[in-house]
Amino acid sequence: MRELDASCYHAARGFLPLLLDELPDRDRVDGELVTVLGPRRRPYWTRNVWEKPLLIEFASVGEAAKALRSIQRNWAPLPARLHRRAALIADKLPPLPLKPKAFPFVPPDVPMGAFTLLDENTMIASPVCSSPFPNGEFEFDEDKEGPPSRAYRKLWEALVLAGTMPAAGERCIDAGASPGGWTWALAGLGAEVLAIDRAEIEPRIAALPKVRTLRHDAFTLKPSDLGPADWLCSDVICYPPALLEWVGAWLESGLARNFVCTIKMQGALFDKATTERFAAIPGSRVLHLWHNRHELTWINLERDRLHAAPGAGI
Ligand SMILES: C[S@@+](CC[C@H](N)C(=O)[O-])C[C@H]1O[C@@H](n2cnc3c(N)ncnc32)[C@H](O)[C@@H]1O
Incomplete structure (x- = not known):
């Protein structure tokens, strides 16, 4: 040996x-x-x-x-x-x-x-x-009836690996929320969810007691338009630089404590330059989760930002 x-x-x-x-x-x-x-x-x-x-x-x-x-x-x-x-x-x-x-x-x-x-x-x-x-590899016990899509599994995996999750009553913004899998998962934890999408959120998810919906382009909404968030989640399909610019505004505003966002790649490509910029934000983890497809997940928690050495920033 x-x-x-x-x-x-x-x-x-x-x-x-x-x-x-x-x-x-x-x-x-x-x-x-x-x-x-x-x-x-x-x-x-x-x-x-x-x-x-x-x-x-x-x-x-x-x-x-x-x-x-x-x-x-x-x-x-x-x-x-x-x-x-x-x-x-x-x-x-x-x-x-x-x-x-x-x-x-x-x-x-x-x-x-x-x-x-x-x-x-x-x-x-x-x-x-x-x-x-x-x-x-691992699988979750899946809920085949509650969530309107299976995308909730990657949010669950990110929260398991984060080692912390939204508590009851915490305020979550879910950008790119339609049809509502992540919103269903966040509401299931007892959080208050603002679900934003240009498309409609599935009506039975929009009707959940802790859920509010906003039909809008998430990226034209500034942090001050939406107010403080304990968790800022995004599963928006977009070019990585657009997401980076948006979360950069949130970090600068100090209005969001924790982030879980998917960085979606286009076609067969890997936008390494933008991924490196996400990874350089102090306290960041950028991972390919078992439940991710052609995307990576950026996790940034307030507690990790506070303890991280200053990085290159955005
Ligand atoms: C992968 S789906 C989200 C799935 C969702 N997380 C779930 O669990 O069911 C991506 C969503 O991003 C939305 N989207 C794309 N561009 C957007 C934008 N600029 N603002 C808001 N939503 C956007 C699309 O309408 C689509 O519903």
Whole structure:
């Protein structure tokens, strides 16, 4: 067993080409896993990062499983090749927590490792990974009747990872709210929601007791037009610079405490320059969530801004 001076980046589902663009000096690619030698990089299009990869040699399936179990309990197989052999090793490991999760929940703080076979007798395995979920994947217990769209799952995931969420009575602005999935989720937490969209919010969501609606272009509304917000949420379909300009005005106004916004990419493109500007705002996290598609999620919490070193700003 040997420690590698490298990190392995598991591509966000469907976005391996964007990850490869972000890591041009990679050492190897195994399926969706990109290995880069040297210090840890911070690419955006990942679902999981293997932070402490080990090279393990083994003679048999049993020996491979024993080597992994001697390190820790939880290991997710990432089958890039030799699928059957990887499955046989996984069968000899303790079961993974794969049941859908009820919102809200606290992410597990036990280590979740991952391994992949390089050949019949060699694997890369990392006991330390960036995601607490096997291969960065998890599902929620879904509500099939309440929300009018499934977009609420990415807001739920962002709030789970934020480690905090709107409290009952807090004021939320939901921009780009139609048909109303995020508004449904925010109202479900007991928050007061102002749902803004150029399109209609589904009437039964607009009729919820804590919901008010405003049919308008969100970006022509200034912070002073809308007043203070504990949470400013945006799922508006727009060019990233337009969103950056709008949230910049909110940050400058001091009227919004916490932000969860999706940064939507156009076509096959990745607007890296604007993404870097979001990431440079003090206290920011920019992530590809398991429930995101061709978009990233910007999370910025008041408590993180207050404790962050001053950054480049907007
Ligand atoms: C992905 S959908 C939002 C889905 C919603 N979050 C949900 O959970 O159901 C994006 C929305 O952005 C709205 N939109 C696009 N440009 C807008 C703008 N400038 N102002 C307000 N809404 C806008 C669209 O009308 C569309 O309803």
